[in-house]
Amino acid sequence: MPVPSPAESRDSIGAPLSASTQHRQLVHEQVRLLYERLWQPVLASVLGACLLVAAMWPLLPATLLIGWLAALVVVSAGRLGLAWYYHCLPASRRRQRRWLYRFAWGAGVAGIVWGAAGVFMFTMEHHGQLVALTIVLTGIAAGGMTTLSSVWWVAPLFILPAMLPLLGQLLFQGSSFSWLLSAMVVLFLGLLLTVSRRLHRIISDNIALRLAVTSREAQLRESESRYRAIFRHTPLGMMHFDHEGRVIDFNERCLEILGTSRHRLQGFNLLEQVEDKRVSGAVRQALVSGAGYYEGTYRAILSGKQTPLRAFYNALRNETGEIVGGVALIEDFTERKRAEETIHRQAYFDPLTELPNRRLLIETLASTIRDRCDDGRLGLVMFLDLDRFKMINDSLGHAVGDELLRQLSKRLLICLRDGDMAARLSGDEFVVLVPALSGDRMAELVRAEQMAMDLLTSLRKVYDLEGQRISVTPSIGYTLFPLTVDEDVGDVLRHADTAMYQAKVKGRAQVCGYEPAMQTQITWRLEMEQALRRALVEDQLCAHFQPQLDHEGRIVGVEALMRWQHPIHGWISPEVFIAIAEESDLIVELETWMLDSCCQLLARLPAETLPRLSVNVSVRHFTQPGFVEGVTWVVGSHGVDPTRLTVELTESIMIDGLGDAVDRMHQLKRLGVNLALDDFGTGFSSLTYLKCLPLDELKIDRSFVSDLDSDSNDAAIVETILVMAQHLGIEVVAEGVENEAQLDFLLTRGCRRFQGFHFHRPMAREALESLLMSCRQAAMSNRIAD
Incomplete structure (x- = not known):
C-alpha cells in the first residue's frame, strides 16, 4: 500500500499528528489510491467493451455499437487525462478536495455509459449474448469494486449505475430465466457492495497504520537529532559508559573539564581505574540503583588535572527495564552557583x-x-x-x-x-x-x-x-x-x-x-445557540430603539438594538445571545435581518419624524465579502435615503487590516451611509488610526460616562475625546447618560448629543413611533405658537 513521501510526512509530523491532520492525510492517501495506476482498470474496461461489442455485433446495428464504444473510449480518455494532470501537479494542490469530486464524476459517468449497455444491448431472444452482457457488466462492476474502494462511496457510484439498468431489464421481462438472472445479479450486487465496504475499511486501516508508523519514525529521528545537538553543544560534560563502567562516548566539553584527550578517555574504566573511590562508588550506585552523585575536587588520573566539579550519574535501561549502562553529566564546580541560579531562574x-x-x-x-x-x-x-x-x-x-x-x-x-x-x-x-x-x-x-x-x-x-x-x-x-x-x-x-x-x-x-453546575451552563450555551437559530426562523427576534437627543432635547436619531424573547426563558440579554452569535456564523444572519428591519422602519417614517437610524455591525459581518453590496441592496429595495442610515462599527475593524477597512468604509460613504465608531475609548488604536477613517460620529463608551463624577481618569479621557473630535470635525454621542450631573459635565465640555436612561430607555417600535409622533406634534405646536 502506498505511503506518503518523506517530504509530505515531515510537513506535518514534527509533532504527534492531530486528529484533523490524520484525517486529512488519510483522505489524501485514499484519493491518491484512486488515481494510482488508473490506466490499468480503464484499459481493462475498454478491452471488455470491445469484447462486448464483438459479441453483440451480429445482433445490433454497427453504428449503435460503435457509437457506444466511442462514448466509452472518450470517457476513459477523459479519466486518464484527469489522472495524468493530477500526477503532474505539486503535492499541495493534489490535496484539494476537488480532485476527489472530479474523480467521482468520471467514475459516475463511466458507470452510466456501462449502464446504457445494459439497456440497448439487452436481448432475451439470444441467451448467449445476454449471458455475455451479464458477465461483462458484472466483471466490470467487480473490477470497479477492487479499484474504487479506497473511498467507500465512489465504488457504489460506479457499480450501481452500471448494474441497475440490466437488473431492471431482467425484472421487467418476467420470465423464469430472467428472474433467475436477476436474482443472481442482486446477490452479486449485494456481495460487491459488502466486499467493497470491507475492502474500504482494510485500506483505510492500512493507510492509517502506515501514517502512524511514519509519524513515529519521524519523531524518533527528530528526537535523536535533538539529543545529538544537545550532546554536542551542551555546556556540561556528557559521558556514556556501559554496564561494566567503561567509557564508550563523551562530548568535547567533557574532555575540556577533565583535561584529557579523546583516545586516552575512550575505554577508561570508571569502576576500576579511578583513584577517587567516591567517583567509582557513584558510578556503581547508578549501575545498581539507577542514580549516583559526586561532588568535590576531582583529580584526573589521565592528566593529573584537579577540577572542582560535580557529576550526576544515571542508569540507562533497555525495554525490559534492565540496566545496560549509564550517562554522566559533569559540571565544572567553579561555575556551579552561577549556573544553578541561571537554571533555577529559567526553570521556575x-x-x-x-x-x-x-x-x-x-x-x-x-x-x-x-x-x-x-x-x-x-x-x-x-x-x-x-x-x-x-x-x-x-x-x-x-x-x-x-x-x-x-x-x-x-x-x-x-x-x-x-x-x-x-x-x-x-x-x-x-x-x-x-x-x-x-x-x-x-x-x-x-x-x-x-x-x-x-x-x-x-x-x-x-x-x-x-x-x-x-x-x-x-x-x-x-x-x-x-x-x-x-x-x-x-x-x-x-x-x-x-x-x-x-x-x-x-x-x-x-x-x-x-x-x-458550570458544566451545565456550557451545555446550556450550546442549547441556546440552537435556540437562537430557531429564533431567527420563527420570528422570535425584534428590534428595540433608544433615541439620541441633542443639547436642546430634540430627538436627532435612534439606535436600533436587537432583542430576543425566548418562548420559555423570556427575554434573553443581548450580552448573552450576541456573544453566542459572534462565536458562530449567526451574527451575519442576525445583522442582515436587523438591517432589513431598520430600513423598513425608515421607509415607514418620514425624515422629519425619524432623521437618522443607527445599526450596529460586527467585525465578522463588516469583513464579509459583499457586505457593501448587501447594504446597497437593502437600502435600494426599501427606497430609503442612505443618508438616514448610520452604520456603527467598533475599533476592532482595524485589527485584521486597516487598509481593507478604510476602503470598505469609503465605499459606504460613497453610497451615502453615515459611519459611527461605537464604544470609543475602550480600544487601543483609536488615536493612531482615527484620522484615516471617514467617520461622521464617535460614541463615547458608557463605561467612561458612568464614572465621570467619581473617576478623574474617565473625566480626562472624555474631555480629550471631545476636544479631539471637535478638531477633527466629528460629531460625538455620549452613551449611558443616566443622571443630570453627567449631562451637565458633558454639556460644559461641548458635547451636543446624548443617549441613555436619563432620557429614554430602549423601546418597542410602536412606542418609538408614538414618541416620535408626539414630539413632531409638539414641535409643530411650538412653531404655530411662535
Missing part, C-alpha cells in the same frame, strides 16, 4: 515578566493543596486572561504587548499580600494563588469575590505604553480549594479556568466564581 520564572512560571506554580499549588487537606483550611486560585490581548499584539506590535504584560505583572505584585503568589501561566494568562485562608467556606467565598473585584479594578486602569494610553481589561475566574479530598492541581486550575471562561461569556471584564 518567566523571563519576560519575572513572575513564577507554570512549573513553579504547579509545584507550589500541589504543596499548598496537601497542606490545606491536612489543616482543613481553604486556599484560593484566581485565573486571569486579558480580553482581546491579541489585538494589541497585531495592531501595535509585540514590543508594546510585552510592555503591557510587564506593567500588568507589576500591578499584580502590588496587589498581593505576603505569602501570595502571582504566576504567568502562558501568553496573556496569569494565576494568583492565595495559599491560606480560613476554613469558613461561605465567608471566604465573599472574601474571594471581593479580592477578585479589587484585582479587576486595579488591572483595568489605563496603561501608558510608549506614549499611548491603552485600556485593557481582564476576565477573572476564581475557585476555593480543596473542594474534595482527592482534588489535585489539574482540577483546581481547570475549575478556575472554567470560571474565567464563564466570566468572558458574561461579557468580559467580569469576575466569576467556580460552581460545579
Whole structure:
C-alpha cells in the first residue's frame, strides 16, 4: 500500500499528528489510491467493451455499437487525462478536495455509459449474448469494486449505475430465466457492495497504520537529532559508559573539564581505574540503583588535572527495564552557583515578566493543596486572561504587548499580600494563588469575590505604553480549594479556568466564581445557540430603539438594538445571545435581518419624524465579502435615503487590516451611509488610526460616562475625546447618560448629543413611533405658537 513521501510526512509530523491532520492525510492517501495506476482498470474496461461489442455485433446495428464504444473510449480518455494532470501537479494542490469530486464524476459517468449497455444491448431472444452482457457488466462492476474502494462511496457510484439498468431489464421481462438472472445479479450486487465496504475499511486501516508508523519514525529521528545537538553543544560534560563502567562516548566539553584527550578517555574504566573511590562508588550506585552523585575536587588520573566539579550519574535501561549502562553529566564546580541560579531562574520564572512560571506554580499549588487537606483550611486560585490581548499584539506590535504584560505583572505584585503568589501561566494568562485562608467556606467565598473585584479594578486602569494610553481589561475566574479530598492541581486550575471562561461569556471584564453546575451552563450555551437559530426562523427576534437627543432635547436619531424573547426563558440579554452569535456564523444572519428591519422602519417614517437610524455591525459581518453590496441592496429595495442610515462599527475593524477597512468604509460613504465608531475609548488604536477613517460620529463608551463624577481618569479621557473630535470635525454621542450631573459635565465640555436612561430607555417600535409622533406634534405646536 502506498505511503506518503518523506517530504509530505515531515510537513506535518514534527509533532504527534492531530486528529484533523490524520484525517486529512488519510483522505489524501485514499484519493491518491484512486488515481494510482488508473490506466490499468480503464484499459481493462475498454478491452471488455470491445469484447462486448464483438459479441453483440451480429445482433445490433454497427453504428449503435460503435457509437457506444466511442462514448466509452472518450470517457476513459477523459479519466486518464484527469489522472495524468493530477500526477503532474505539486503535492499541495493534489490535496484539494476537488480532485476527489472530479474523480467521482468520471467514475459516475463511466458507470452510466456501462449502464446504457445494459439497456440497448439487452436481448432475451439470444441467451448467449445476454449471458455475455451479464458477465461483462458484472466483471466490470467487480473490477470497479477492487479499484474504487479506497473511498467507500465512489465504488457504489460506479457499480450501481452500471448494474441497475440490466437488473431492471431482467425484472421487467418476467420470465423464469430472467428472474433467475436477476436474482443472481442482486446477490452479486449485494456481495460487491459488502466486499467493497470491507475492502474500504482494510485500506483505510492500512493507510492509517502506515501514517502512524511514519509519524513515529519521524519523531524518533527528530528526537535523536535533538539529543545529538544537545550532546554536542551542551555546556556540561556528557559521558556514556556501559554496564561494566567503561567509557564508550563523551562530548568535547567533557574532555575540556577533565583535561584529557579523546583516545586516552575512550575505554577508561570508571569502576576500576579511578583513584577517587567516591567517583567509582557513584558510578556503581547508578549501575545498581539507577542514580549516583559526586561532588568535590576531582583529580584526573589521565592528566593529573584537579577540577572542582560535580557529576550526576544515571542508569540507562533497555525495554525490559534492565540496566545496560549509564550517562554522566559533569559540571565544572567553579561555575556551579552561577549556573544553578541561571537554571533555577529559567526553570521556575518567566523571563519576560519575572513572575513564577507554570512549573513553579504547579509545584507550589500541589504543596499548598496537601497542606490545606491536612489543616482543613481553604486556599484560593484566581485565573486571569486579558480580553482581546491579541489585538494589541497585531495592531501595535509585540514590543508594546510585552510592555503591557510587564506593567500588568507589576500591578499584580502590588496587589498581593505576603505569602501570595502571582504566576504567568502562558501568553496573556496569569494565576494568583492565595495559599491560606480560613476554613469558613461561605465567608471566604465573599472574601474571594471581593479580592477578585479589587484585582479587576486595579488591572483595568489605563496603561501608558510608549506614549499611548491603552485600556485593557481582564476576565477573572476564581475557585476555593480543596473542594474534595482527592482534588489535585489539574482540577483546581481547570475549575478556575472554567470560571474565567464563564466570566468572558458574561461579557468580559467580569469576575466569576467556580460552581460545579458550570458544566451545565456550557451545555446550556450550546442549547441556546440552537435556540437562537430557531429564533431567527420563527420570528422570535425584534428590534428595540433608544433615541439620541441633542443639547436642546430634540430627538436627532435612534439606535436600533436587537432583542430576543425566548418562548420559555423570556427575554434573553443581548450580552448573552450576541456573544453566542459572534462565536458562530449567526451574527451575519442576525445583522442582515436587523438591517432589513431598520430600513423598513425608515421607509415607514418620514425624515422629519425619524432623521437618522443607527445599526450596529460586527467585525465578522463588516469583513464579509459583499457586505457593501448587501447594504446597497437593502437600502435600494426599501427606497430609503442612505443618508438616514448610520452604520456603527467598533475599533476592532482595524485589527485584521486597516487598509481593507478604510476602503470598505469609503465605499459606504460613497453610497451615502453615515459611519459611527461605537464604544470609543475602550480600544487601543483609536488615536493612531482615527484620522484615516471617514467617520461622521464617535460614541463615547458608557463605561467612561458612568464614572465621570467619581473617576478623574474617565473625566480626562472624555474631555480629550471631545476636544479631539471637535478638531477633527466629528460629531460625538455620549452613551449611558443616566443622571443630570453627567449631562451637565458633558454639556460644559461641548458635547451636543446624548443617549441613555436619563432620557429614554430602549423601546418597542410602536412606542418609538408614538414618541416620535408626539414630539413632531409638539414641535409643530411650538412653531404655530411662535
